Amino acid sequence: xxxxxxxxxxxxxxxxxxxxxxxxxxxxxxxxxxxxxxxxxxxxxxxxxxxxxxxxxxxxxxxxxxxxxxxxxxxxxxxxxxxxxxxxxxxxxxxxxxxxxxxxxxxxxxxxxxxxxxxxxxxxxxxxxxxxxxxxxxxxxxxxxxxxxxxxxxxxxxxxxxxxxxxxxxxxxxxxxxxxxxxxxxxxxxxxxxxxxxxxxxxxxxxxxxxxxxxxxxxxxxxxxxxxxxxxxxxxxxxxxxxxxxxxxxxxxxxxxxxxxxxxxxxxxxxxxxxxxxxxxxxxxxxxxxxxxxxxxxxxxxxxxxxxxxxxxxxxxxxxxxxxxxxxxxxxxxxxxxxxxxxxxxxxxxxxxxxxxxxxxxxxxxxxxxxxxxxxxxxxxxxxxxxxxxxxxxxxxxxxxxxxxxxxxxxxxxxxxxxxxxxxxxxxxxxxxxxxxxxxxxxxxxxxxxxxxxxxxxxxxxxxxxxxxxxxxxxxxxxxxxxxxxxxxxxxxxxxxxxxxxxxxxxxxxxxxxxxxxxxxxxxxxxxxxxxxxxxxxxxxxxxxxxxxxxxxxxxxxxxxxxxxxxxxxxxxxxxxxxxxxxxxxxxxxxxxxxxxxxxxxxxxxxxxxxxxxxxxxxxxxxxxxxxxxxxxxxxxxxxxxxxxxxxxxxxxxxxxxxxxx
RNA sequence: GGGGGUGUAGCUCAGUUGGUUAGAGCGCUGGCCUGUCACGCCAGAGGCCGCGGGUUCGAGUCCCGUCACUCCCGCCA
Numbered sequence: 001x002x003x004x005x006x007x008x009x010x011x012x013x014x015x016x017x018x019x020x021x022x023x024x025x026x027x028x029x030x031x032x033x034x035x036x037x038x039x040x041x042x043x044x045x046x047x048x049x050x051x052x053x054x055x056x057x058x059x060x061x062x063x064x065x066x067x068x069x070x071x072x073x074x075x076x077x078x079x080x081x082x083x084x085x086x087x088x089x090x091x092x093x094x095x096x097x098x099x100x101x102x103x104x105x106x107x108x109x110x111x112x113x114x115x116x117x118x119x120x121x122x123x124x125x126x127x128x129x130x131x132x133x134x135x136x137x138x139x140x141x142x143x144x145x146x147x148x149x150x151x152x153x154x155x156x157x158x159x160x161x162x163x164x165x166x167x168x169x170x171x172x173x174x175x176x177x178x179x180x181x182x183x184x185x186x187x188x189x190x191x192x193x194x195x196x197x198x199x200x201x202x203x204x205x206x207x208x209x210x211x212x213x214x215x216x217x218x219x220x221x222x223x224x225x226x227x228x229x230x231x232x233x234x235x236x237x238x239x240x241x242x243x244x245x246x247x248x249x250x251x252x253x254x255x256x257x258x259x260x261x262x263x264x265x266x267x268x269x270x271x272x273x274x275x276x277x278x279x280x281x282x283x284x285x286x287x288x289x290x291x292x293x294x295x296x297x298x299x300x301x302x303x304x305x306x307x308x309x310x311x312x313x314x315x316x317x318x319x320x321x322x323x324x325x326x327x328x329x330x331x332x333x334x335x336x337x338x339x340x341x342x343x344x345x346x347x348x349x350x351x352x353x354x355x356x357x358x359x360x361x362x363x364x365x366x367x368x369x370x371x372x373x374x375x376x377x378x379x380x381x382x383x384x385x386x387x388x389x390x391x392x393x394x395x396x397x398x399x400x401x402x403x404x405x406x407x408x409x410x411x412x413x414x415x416x417x418x419x420x421x422x423x424x425x426x427x428x429x430x431x432x433x434x435x436x437x438x439x440x441x442x443x444x445x446x447x448x449x450x451x452x453x454x455x456x457x458x459x460x461x462x463x464x465x466x467x468x469x470x471x472x473x474x475x476x477x478x479x480x481x482x483x484x485x486x487x488x489x490x491x492x493x494x495x496x497x498x499x500x501x502x503x504x505x506x507x508x509x510x511x512x513x514x515x516x517x518x519x520x521x522x523x524x525x526x527x528x529x530x531x532x533x534x535x536x537x538x539x540x541x542x543x544x545x546x547x548x549x550x551x552x553x554x555x556x557x558x559x560x561x562x563x564x565x566x567x568x569x570x571x572x573x574x575x576x577x578x579x580x581x582x583x584x585x586x587x588x589x590x591x592x593x594x595x596x597x598x599x600x601x602x603x604x605x606x607x608x609x610x611x612x613x614x615x616x617x618x619x620x621x622x623x624x625x626x627x628x629x630x631x632x633x634x635x636x637x638x639x640x641x642x643x644x645x646x647x648x649x650x651x652x653x654x655x656x657x658x659x660x661x662x
Numbered sequence: 663g664g665g666g667g668u669g670u671a672g673c674u675c676a677g678u679u680g681g682u683u684a685g686a687g688c689g690c691u692g693g694c695c696u697g698u699c700a701c702g703c704c705a706g707a708g709g710c711c712g713c714g715g716g717u718u719c720g721a722g723u724c725c726c727g728u729c730a731c732u733c734c735c736g737c738c739a
Binding site (some may be wrong): 062063064065068070077083084110111112115116122141142143145146151153190204251252259519520521522523524525631632633 | 666690739
């Protein structure tokens with residue numbers, strides 16, 4: 001796989017970077033008991049010096065008459081060399097991978113044909129005079145040298161070895177550097193980092209809580225915070241004005257590739273006396289500059305566009321659009337109304353909520369691709385995916401004798417490079433051809449409608465368009481998946497960019513089909529747009545909230561809101577969602593009380609730290625940016641968590657087990 | 663809770679239509695080698711083919727079950 005290639009190049013870059021990151025460690029060590037230099041420090045300027053280096057045996061190359069040891073530490077790699085005449089040779093000879101050695105000797109120049117340009121220390125080597133074995137290593141279950149893919153289970157069980165490996169080591173260092181940068185940026189912007197409790201109260205909303213039994217209060221439990229949501233609002237009400245925290249959050253839900261089971265970190269932010277725009281103005285530069293700092297030169301959106309939730313759904317079929325994908329869907333319902341494509345026309349006639357959305361697919365204009373999309377759609381449980389693809393078609397003979405022949409007129413019209421209006425370049429048609437739609441849909445709706453569609457979507461020869469039809473709420477998600485698939489399969493997505501946007505104007509409430517009632521669509525503490533009046537006068541499902549997300553490359557990075565700081569609006573909002581005032585009092589009593597003693601208007605946001613690091617490390621899996629992750633079953637294979645506890649511990653907690661039969 | 667993928671040497675993998683003694687690379691052990699940096703060469707050890715059952719003269723291969731890991735759906739205000 002590409003993993004080993006990647007590993008090799010990572011070795012070069014991160015050795016260099018490691019030295020920068022650990023610059024203070026290179027020469028001013030307080031003691032030279034173990035080392036005078038790190039393994040990444042030596043350069044030709046050090047030639048002639050008597051040095052100690054300590055580290056792990058990365059690799060041994062035994063030539064019989066000459067033996068090389070690559071000694072590795074956090075900072076880099078240094079080649080050490082010894083000859084058999086040396087009395088220390090017998091010690092060098094037995095050293096194996098990952099033993100820990102202290103090597104003393106003189107720094108020497110490598111002759112010009114022996115340089116290793118791939119190594120920052122590649123101009124010199126240490127001529128071994130003394131070896132001290134600090135620690136031996138058993139045969140490795142997981143090699144540190146080279147980085148083939150290893151089974152997750154082995155990697156997690158021997159995480160300490162895995163963490164020595166180049167890519168993961170570099171990712172974790174990058175994570176630390178990113179977090180340090182976040183702290184600096186937030187502090188510089190006038191925010192204070194406050195700690196909030198880890199043992200707190202269970203909250204009825206949201207995810208499943210992790211519970212911690214109380215010894216002092218039999219039968220009662222603490223909960224680990226799903227987020228410091230209420231605390232940060234209380235911090236605002238307490239007058240601290242600007243808060244942030246790299247906050248651990250705990251949710252007892254199943255894992256995904258981008259979601260650790262159990263715990264994750266948020267850059268939790270809250271500000272007083274702010275509007276939504278104020279929050280944007282504070283957070284956007286932090287995110288943009290942070291990404292620019294760590295993006296390795298990839299372009300980052302300078303001004304995050306604001307896209308409404310409704311528009312995002314319509315154009316991208318998702319509230320977390322990947323804007324690197326240039327495809328924007330369009331409503332083309334009118335082209336199908338009363339058309340010969342009965343499947344769509346019939347639905348449109350029956351229900352005025354029915355829409356047809358088009359997914360334009362530039363360069364997708366082949367029957368093979370369209371058929372592939374169609375069978376993909378069927379695999380997704382859809383009846384199929386209607387399509388038209390455009391190709392150059394010769395005019396029929398009769399068109400040449402009849403100037404007014406519709407196809408001839410079409411051909412002439414198409415030769416006006418309408419594409420130039422949009423800056424696109426089409427291959428111009430010759431006088432004897434026209435751009436015609438192919439496929440069952442085109443056949444059924446006819447030349448005129450097909451041409452109108454082509455014009456609206458600005459498509460040309462070699463392009464295609466796919467159609468989804470139905471009630472948007474039901475098909476939007478599928479349409480979004482189709483958009484993503486078209487973009488990726490046709491390679492229309494520019495992967496070397498960070499494309500940000502704000503998604504704004506989320507609905508305050510949504511219809512809960514299971515419970516057959518109106519419920520909060522996001523955060524129950526959000527301020528409804530229009531305040532109390534909107535709640536009293538509008539259909540709840542039409543009320544928008546001051547609720548927003550940051551999305552980057554199709555990843556939901558964070559969500560936030562201007563909070564509801566008025567108790568009467570809160571009571572009303574919870575009432576609409578069907579919560580009795582007593583429930584509100586019981587579950588959010590502290591919050592409600594706080595709002596009654598002078599709460600400032602406030603709001604905030606909480607970007608996901610793990611996902612930021614994933615994006616910046618280019619890793620699709622959160623375990624690649626987490627030092628000690630749990631596996632998918634939420635087990636820590638290294639430490640053995642979760643584990644059974646003693647009967648004594650259970651007794652103290654007043655807990656008796658009632659285990660499932662298996 | 664549901665669906666998909668994977669499971670063969672310490673590790674990564676190959677293993678044809680069911681057919682003799684299950685192979686390779688890395689690692690490990692031993693030997694040779696003075697300029698390598700994925701060192702090279704020679705030899706060797708190392709296998710409950712995840713586990714259980716079935717079909718068959720014969721199963722790594724087919725069938726059923728089960729377990730583990732992983733990806734996805736549900737879930738994640």
